[in-house]
Amino acid sequence: MRKNRLLRIIAQEVLPPDKRNLIICGFDIIGDIAILKIPSCLKTYEHDIAHALLRKLPYVKVVLKQASAVRGRYRLRAFEWLAGERRTWTVCKEYGCIFKVDLSKVFYTPRLSHEHMRIAKLVRRGEVVINMFAGIGPFSIIIAKYSKAKKVYSIDINPHAYKLMVENVEINKVKDVVVPMFGDAARIIITKLRHVADRVLMPLPELGLKYLPFAVIALRKDGGWIHTYLHVFYERGIDPLIKAMCSIALALESLGLTYDIMGARIVRDVGPRLVQVVLDILIKHTTSFSPLHTPSL
Ligand SMILES: C[S@@+](CC[C@H](N)C(=O)[O-])C[C@H]1O[C@@H](n2cnc3c(N)ncnc32)[C@H](O)[C@@H]1O
Structure with a gap:
């Protein structure tokens, strides 16, 4: 019903x-x-x-x-x-993957389920993926199950989310692909994951622009994909996707990057006139990204 x-x-x-x-x-x-x-x-x-x-x-x-x-x-x-x-704890399923969740301690919503699989289908054989804001691991685990990714570095700053992510990686038997990492994504990228990724996920709208330079630093020097999520408030008659593309274009241009925005879609409504948007961005190469742009932590 x-x-x-x-x-x-x-x-x-x-x-x-x-x-x-x-x-x-x-x-x-x-x-x-x-x-x-x-x-x-x-x-x-x-x-x-x-x-x-x-x-x-x-x-x-x-x-x-x-x-x-x-x-x-x-x-x-x-x-x-x-x-x-x-x-407040439970066990749920998405696309055959099992996730332990404690709703009082970690973020989880079934409303991202379609997006988890959409991204997994984009990942090509042998890719290295970084998930900067992994939560309990649904993007990372579904990518590991449904693509031929080589590694998915899966970062979260919430100790409870990290612990559940480690358990979820074990339960779903993807330990050889998914590497859970605990801490601030910017710090981990700067210290351990510079220029290693073919694809970077940024599923945290609040840091979608601020942490963009770190996503770029994580990409291989010959470029790659960034999927960034933004919350967009839109006035009557304004297309939220255009608004999102304009703000990301400004941010990428201020970093001196060559890029194409290959896709933009509304992921879900999050409030009155407020939507969550994802932008699929192809960065051509990161060599023009001068060390001068390297943000301080
Ligand atoms: C919207 S939730 C992630 C949702 C998850 N990707 C999913 O599909 O269910 C955002 C996550 O980012 C984490 N986070 C916030 N700031 C962070 C940071 N600076 N570095 C790493 N993780 C961070 C939060 O703890 C939270 O788990």
Whole structure:
């Protein structure tokens, strides 16, 4: 049953007639955890809604409520427990890969699933990939499973994400390809991964522009691909993809690089008039990237 239909049925069951037209804003399922978005005007009914969801979806064992936006360096969200077992950890699957997640300690969203596979399909045999903001490892592990990448260096600064990434790499048997690395991506690139990568992923919109010089330093001297993610706020009548391309073009030109933007797509909506965009950029060579541009840490 589709989510919206299910929510309408639940509204009929648990809300008084005058409240049934108020929208229960939707939910995500991660493993056996359902995460509800409930408007504050339905607060009185949130436990009833959660219990109804548990009854309707027997594979769901925990119902949480989104209690904040994603925030902070580790990109975490606050959750409130509503029904079922009292835990925030679970195990979920994407394209046959298994991921251990603890939603209170690490970032994870099933809404990037399509993007994980899209990138994996772009990776060519023998490539060295750097994932600068790997979280619990879904991009890296799906690339290792579905491409013939030689190595995927997979960095995260959140110790919990790093620990779960190490476990996920083991569970999915990709230890020979994925190398989990703990720390700041800029520092790790400057000290250990200069000019080694054919492809660099930057799946953290907040650092998509600021850390671009480090992604360039990570690329081989004869160039390669950067996939950078940005949040774009757009006004009526403005194409967010054009806006994203303009800001990345400015950044790349200020670094003196020769490049082509080969692709641009909206990954997902993240708020009113706010979208997450990915840009697929082919950097022609990094020899024109003067050491003068090497950013300080
Ligand atoms: C949006 S999440 C990554 C999502 C992940 N790639 C996925 O597909 O599920 C961004 C991650 O970047 C990490 N991060 C933030 N700043 C960082 C930095 N300077 N260096 C490395 N990782 C960083 C956060 O801890 C967080 O796990």
